[in-house]
Amino acid sequence: MRPGLAIIQVGNNPSSLTYVRKKIALCEENEVHHELHHFPESITQQEIVHQIRTLNQQGSIDGILVQLPLPPHLSRLEISNEIKPSKDVDCLHMANFQNLLQNGEDNDIIPCTPAAVLHILDTQEIDVRNQNVTVIGRSQLVGFPLSVLLLRRNAKVTICHSETTVQEHVEKADIVISCAGHKELVKGQWIKNGAKVIDVGITRIPGTNKIVGDIEFQKALSKVSFITPVPGGVGPLTVSMLFKNLYRVWCRSNGLKLNIDEQDEELDYAQNYQF
Numbered sequence: 591m592r593p594g595l596a597i598i599q600v601g602n603n604p605s606s607l608t609y610v611r612k613k614i615a616l617c618e619e620n621e622v623h624h625e626l627h628h629f630p631e632s633i634t635q636q637e638i639v640h641q642i643r644t645l646n647q648q649g650s651i652d653g654i655l656v657q658l659p660l661p662p663h664l665s666r667l668e669i670s671n672e673i674k675p676s677k678d679v680d681c682l683h684m685a686n687f688q689n690l691l692q693n694g695e696d697n698d699i700i701p702c703t704p705a706a707v708l709h710i711l712d713t714q715e716i717d718v719r720n721q722n723v724t725v726i727g728r729s730q731l732v733g734f735p736l737s738v739l740l741l742r743r744n745a746k747v748t749i750c751h752s753e754t755t756v757q758e759h760v761e762k763a764d765i766v767i768s769c770a771g772h773k774e775l776v777k778g779q780w781i782k783n784g785a786k787v788i789d790v791g792i793t794r795i796p797g798t799n800k801i802v803g804d805i806e807f808q809k810a811l812s813k814v815s816f817i818t819p820v821p822g823g824v825g826p827l828t829v830s831m832l833f834k835n836l837y838r839v840w841c842r843s844n845g846l847k848l849n850i851d852e853q854d855e856e857l858d859y860a861q862n863y864q865f
């Protein structure tokens with residue numbers, strides 16, 4: 591049986607519309623069974639919970655993804671914990687999240703964006719051990735788990751957030767990973783010569799189709815020894831990692847042994863990425 595992915599989307603957040611469209615396009619390209627459950631902003635907590643419970647029972651669905659952010663009247667925590675842990679491709683359920691903290695990269699599921707960042711570090715052969723790594727942002731899906739995973743790789747991690755100054759921590763960083771979603775928050779001149787920079791942030795410029803990252807890219811270019819662009823950097827890889835996670839849960843639910851080499855091939859055909 592083909593892998594099956596259910597996406598739950600609430601409202602019409604323009605970024606979510608784009609991301610969901612990309613995920614569905616990849617499902618179609620790769621013959622992954624998919625269902626989009628798109629609800630109006632007015633949906634109640636109970637209705638969403640009911641939908642998740644139905645999908646939890648559904649044999650054709652291996653992975654359930656609740657597209658974030660949710661509107662403020664819905665409880666993300668409660669909704670996350672309704673997802674059957676074995677179908678949770680984003681590692682949102684608290685049991686999965688706890689396992690992630692305990693097992694680090696040995697965990698079954700690593701959330702898609704942190705997994706994308708680790709993949710970049712690995713393919714670029716960037717060793718974070720004993721390096722000053724400044725992570726900007728502490729969200730449950732990105733900054734926080736990523737920081738823990740970097741710590742387990744023995745990086746010296748500094749986490750910045752809305753109540754910290756950023757400049758001084760960027761200035762001392764060997765590696766900067768920005769996941770704030772604030773247009774050009776990190777000034778090129780702050781970056782240490784030779785530093786490596788991964789830009790996870792995406793901000794849409796209103797009234798255009800343009801997106802920009804958290805880093806002043808052009809100004810950073812003369813300083814860095816490596817930088818990922820926006821668009822065309824972490825974003826597309828994030829979607830590849832979703833498919834990697836889906837493949838994992840599908841293997842598990844079908845009693846198949848995971849073949850990691852095969853899995854990496856799956857990843858290559860899912861996206862072409864080149865920095």
Ligand SMILES: Nc1nc(=O)c2c([nH]1)NC[C@@H]1CN(c3ccc(C(=O)N[C@@H](CCC(=O)O)C(=O)O)cc3)C=[N+]21
Pocket residue numbers: 608609612655656657658659680702703792801820821822823824825826828829832
């Ligand atoms: N439950 C959940 N899981 C997620 O994995 C999740 C989420 N919620 N909410 C939002 C973020 C963001 N995210 C991206 C997906 C694709 C691109 C992507 O393809 N970006 C392209 C272009 C995008 C564009 O043109 O707008 C690029 O950066 O080149 C970016 C970001 C997944 N997220």
